[in-house]
Amino acid sequence: MERGKAGKAGLNVVVTTMVSDSHTWNLVFLQLLLEELGHRVTNLGPCVPDEVLAAECRRRRPDLIVLSSVNGHGYNDGLRVVAGLRACPELRGTPIVIGGKLGIAGAEDGARARALLAAGFDAVFEEAASVDAFRSYVRSLPAGVLL
Amino acid sequence: MTAFGPFVARARAAGTLVVQPRMGMSEPGRMRAGLLATKDAAATTVGTLTLDSYTRTGEVAAARRAVAEGVPLNGYPITSYPSGVTRSVLHGVADDSFPVQVRHGSARPEKIFSALLAAGLHATEGGPVSYCLPYSRTPLREAVDSWRRCCELLAASRTDGAEPHLETFGGCMMGQLCPPGLLIALSVLEGLFFRRHGLRSISLSYAQQASTRQDEEAVTALQAIAAELLPDVDRHVVIYTYMGVYPLSPGGAQLLLDEAARLAVRTGAARLIVKTTAEAYRIPTVGENVRALESAAAVAAGERRSPPGATPDTGIRAEARGLIDAVLDLHPDIGRALVLAFAKGYLDVPYCLHPDNAGRARSRLDHDGRLHWSDPGSMPIGRSGRTPAAPALSSSELLGALSYVQRSYDRRAFRTSVADGVSVAR
Numbered sequence: 209m210e211r212g213k214a215g216k217a218g219l220n221v222v223v224t225t226m227v228s229d230s231h232t233w234n235l236v237f238l239q240l241l242l243e244e245l246g247h248r249v250t251n252l253g254p255c256v257p258d259e260v261l262a263a264e265c266r267r268r269r270p271d272l273i274v275l276s277s278v279n280g281h282g283y284n285d286g287l288r289v290v291a292g293l294r295a296c297p298e299l300r301g302t303p304i305v306i307g308g309k310l311g312i313a314g315a316e317d318g319a320r321a322r323a324l325l326a327a328g329f330d331a332v333f334e335e336a337a338s339v340d341a342f343r344s345y346v347r348s349l350p351a352g353v354l355l
Numbered sequence: 356m357t358a359f360g361p362f363v364a365r366a367r368a369a370g371t372l373v374v375q376p377r378m379g380m381s382e383p384g385r386m387r388a389g390l391l392a393t394k395d396a397a398a399t400t401v402g403t404l405t406l407d408s409y410t411r412t413g414e415v416a417a418a419r420r421a422v423a424e425g426v427p428l429n430g431y432p433i434t435s436y437p438s439g440v441t442r443s444v445l446h447g448v449a450d451d452s453f454p455v456q457v458r459h460g461s462a463r464p465e466k467i468f469s470a471l472l473a474a475g476l477h478a479t480e481g482g483p484v485s486y487c488l489p490y491s492r493t494p495l496r497e498a499v500d501s502w503r504r505c506c507e508l509l510a511a512s513r514t515d516g517a518e519p520h521l522e523t524f525g526g527c528m529m530g531q532l533c534p535p536g537l538l539i540a541l542s543v544l545e546g547l548f549f550r551r552h553g554l555r556s557i558s559l560s561y562a563q564q565a566s567t568r569q570d571e572e573a574v575t576a577l578q579a580i581a582a583e584l585l586p587d588v589d590r591h592v593v594i595y596t597y598m599g600v601y602p603l604s605p606g607g608a609q610l611l612l613d614e615a616a617r618l619a620v621r622t623g624a625a626r627l628i629v630k631t632t633a634e635a636y637r638i639p640t641v642g643e644n645v646r647a648l649e650s651a652a653a654v655a656a657g658e659r660r661s662p663p664g665a666t667p668d669t670g671i672r673a674e675a676r677g678l679i680d681a682v683l684d685l686h687p688d689i690g691r692a693l694v695l696a697f698a699k700g701y702l703d704v705p706y707c708l709h710p711d712n713a714g715r716a717r718s719r720l721d722h723d724g725r726l727h728w729s730d731p732g733s734m735p736i737g738r739s740g741r742t743p744a745a746p747a748l749s750s751s752e753l754l755g756a757l758s759y760v761q762r763s764y765d766r767r768a769f770r771t772s773v774a775d776g777v778s779v780a781r
Contacts, residue, residue, distance in 0.1 A: 228408070230490040237704045240750035255412070255492055256764035290762060 217246070219271035219349060224261055224283040226277055234276045234308055241339070242274075245346055256291050266298050272349060273299075275306040283312035283320050290328040303349060307333030307342060333339040359454040359478035359520035360556030360589040362401065367625040371399045372616065374627050375593075376644040377458065379405030381422065381429030386431050387444045389641045394453045398647045398652030401626070402448070402455035404476075406430045406467065411460045412630045413492075413614035429638065433457065433470045441474035454478060456522070462491040463501040465508070469596065472512050480508070480522035480560075482545035484693060484702075487506035487530055488709040495697055495711040499690040503552050510553025518556045521549045522593060526560035526577070528704050531599030532756060534718050534726040535573035535672030536736070537704065539580060543679055546585055548689045555588050558626065562595040563615045563758050565724035569671070571661070574622035576672035580679070583729065594618055596651075600761045601634040606768030608632040610652065611760065616651040620658040621665075627651055634759070674736055678702065700733030717747045720756040724763070 224239045225231065232254050235277045239249045252264060265273055273293065274288060286306045293299045306329050311320055321332040365375045380386045390402045407430030409418035420431040433441055449455040455473045456478040464481065471479055487498035490584040491730035509519045525541030542559045549557050554656055559581055561574050574592060581590055595771030596615040603606045609632055619627045639647070681701050684693040696702040700713035705728075707714065728736060731743040748756060 218582065230408075232489070232708050233753075234708070235708060237750055237753055240748070241751055244750055251708055253710070254490060257492075260492075 212305055217248075219346075220250070220268065221247050221272045221274060222250050222252065222268060222270040222294065223274045224256050224264075225254060226261075226282065226289055227255055227257045228281045228285060229277045229279045230233040230254045231278045234278050238276055241343070242346065245343070247272075247346070258289055261289065262292055262296055262299075265293060265302070266296050266330055269298060270302065272346070273302055273304040275304070276308045277306070278309040280309060281313060282306065282308055283324065286310065286324055286329070287327045290324070294328040303330045304338065305329060305331040305333065305342070305345065307338060308335075310334055358451065358516070358518055359401065359456060360518055360558075360591070361453045362451070363558070363591050363625045364589060365557075366399050372627055372652065373401055373625060374398050374616075374629055374648045374651045374655075375401045376403055376629055376639075376648060377405050377579060378403045378641070378644055379407065379458075381407060381426075381428035381430065381432055383436065383440055383444045387448060389644075390444070390448045390453075390455065392641045392645050393648065394448060396648045396652075397463040398648045400453070400648055402453055404431050404433065404455060404457045404471075406457065406459040406461075408460075409431050410434050410467065413461065413466070415466065417728065433474070434466045437474035438470065441470070441476075445474065445476070449476070451680065456520075460486055460490060462487040462493040462498045463499060464505055468505045468508050471506070477509070477512055477517045478520040478522075480524055480558075482523050482525050482541075483548060483690065484697075485524035485528055486713055488697075488704055488707050491709075495709075496694050499548075499694055502548070503690055506549055506552030506554055510555075512557075515648050518589065519554065520556040520558065522558040522724070523549070523560050527562040527595050527598060529707060530562065531564065531597075531760070532718050532720070532726065533705060535561075535569060535576075535671050536678060537702070537734075538562070539577045539671070540678035540682070541574060541702070541704075542577060543580055543584055543675070544682060544689070544693060546581065546590070547683075548693070550585060550761045551587055551633045551689050557588050557590050558593045559585075559590065560593050560595060561624075563597045563611075563618060564726055565720055565763075566726070567614055567618060568666075569669075569725045570618050570669050571622055572666045572669060574624060575616065575666045576675055578580075578623055579672060580676055586654060586681070592623070593626040593628065594622075594624045595628045596630040597760055601630065602764040602768070603635045604656055604765045604768045605632040606772060607761070607764035607766075608634055610767055610771070610779055611764045612647060612651055613654045616654040617658045620655050621661045623660050627655070644693055647695035659712055670737075677735055677737075701735060703734050719745050719748060724759060724777075 238249045324332045378389045393402050407428035410432045418435040471526040483499040483502035523545035525544045525545040526538045546557050564693045629651045631643040631647040682696040685695040701714040703716035705716045705718040717730040719729045
């Protein structure tokens with residue numbers, strides 16, 4: 209589907225995790241949440257290889273790409289994956305966000321989020337308390353925005 | 356030589372529940388020490404070699420690199436060590452009094468089966484559906500082909516001293532929120548697949564859910580259906596302590612394990628996979644595992660099997676049997692039947708995102724923890740199995756359902772501690 213065709217009916221969103229992560233309840237939750245907000249979701253499921261993720265996003269041209277990871281490898285995997293996505297000309301301006309449990313150490317000082325933003329993410333949502341922030345972020349995106 | 360099935364059968368005949376940890380370390384010396392601690396625990400135990408996630412997903416090169424560089428993995432990389440290393444881990448530990456099972460999670464486990472056989476082991480677990488749909492991107496058809504080859508390989512290892520053993524993981528699908536009728540159907544169907552491809556010693560899994568009464572009915576139904584459809588194999592039921600979002604408090608975690616041990620004994624299950632009080636936070640230590648094994652064994656020793664008819668029938672057995680029969684009617688080859696059943700939606704695992712799962716079925720938890728279908732999709736399930744006019748779960752209701760067991764057991768532990776006078780509030 210072409211980006212921008214979602215119009216007022218909502219965004220076309222790709223929800224995904226990365227190759228090393230087999231958890232799916234986080235992906236199911238995000239799909240329900242986004243659908244309740246009126247958006248259409250393509251859920252790529254667990255253990256998505258980098259090349260599958262890039263190919264699916266180039267084909268679908270989504271309005272938003274949501275990466276979720278809870279196995280503690282999300283920081284390392286996310287740095288690599290976002291570089292690959294931004295290298296695709298079609299995805300250079302696509303909003304791409306990441307959230308979940310991104311490192312193996314629980315609390316941290318924000319350095320992880322800053323590095324992820326610098327690597328190409330538009331927003332970083334760490335841990336469960338960030339659901340409200342994620343909802344606000346999605347609401348701030350114009351439906352079917354042409355970038 | 357270790358014989359897994361006969362060991363469990365002897366314990367059951369003696370009225371003793373076999374308890375088993377999940378345990379896997381990448382360093383052979385630590386793995387051996389963990390097995391020895393399991394063997395020496397004050398309980399009737401079997402040992403576990405849990406494999407690491409690189410080995411599970413077939414990334415043998417990554418596992419080898421980690422081993423070469425001394426990077427610790429989250430399990431034992433059985434395909435990265437020469438079989439002599441694994442034999443030395445097991446030497447003098449695994450024997451007739453202490454069988455060891457390999458636990459992996461692989462949709463295409465040929466190399467794992469070859470490696471465990473080369474190391475002298477004959478017991479493992481999984482299944483063509485249960486290790487494909489929840490965790491992998493492998494097409495179901497390919498997983499079925501792979502598991503057929505693996506079953507045949509394992510069955511061919513039969514000798515006078517060792518009857519190979521295979522456990523279904525189908526009764527644990529998704530860990531939580533899968534109604535028991537479907538868990539039973541998948542567990543039995545995988546058991547039938549194993550028997551079709553040569554196994555004669557099989558265990559059937561069932562994972563503890565959120566209502567003890569519903570679980571008791573479910574395991575009773577699983578026992579009855581297994582007796583009908585797998586009458587000619589050595590078989591037992593294995594209970595998994597709750598696999599979903601775990602209680603945060605040590606007291607809540609302990610109460611949940613106690614409940615699982617009682618469930619196993621009341622329903623005539625022969626083996627229990629334990630969880631520890633550290634479950635909500637990290638991979639448990641060997642000491643935490645030993646304490647969980649010993650406490651579960653102690654609780655089990657104080658419980659008795661329920662008399663026949665003790666569990667009210669709400670229709671779980673009929674639902675499970677209906678699903679199994681519908682699948683078996685699809686094709687004389689059970690592997691083909693399983694692939695067709697998922698393609699038609701006759702089997703449809705709720706909230707499972709695999710492309711070969713129809714994804715139309717939806718479940719709910721009611722106020723007392725019982726699981727129901729809010730929408731059975733195309734599965735042949737009658738009205739009685741559904742919640743009347745129940746809408747699908749919203750995102751916030753899903754979070755609530757996922758954490759129901761955690762909340763209720765943490766609350767029970769808090770109340771118990773207050774009642775005991777060791778008030779947390781003080």
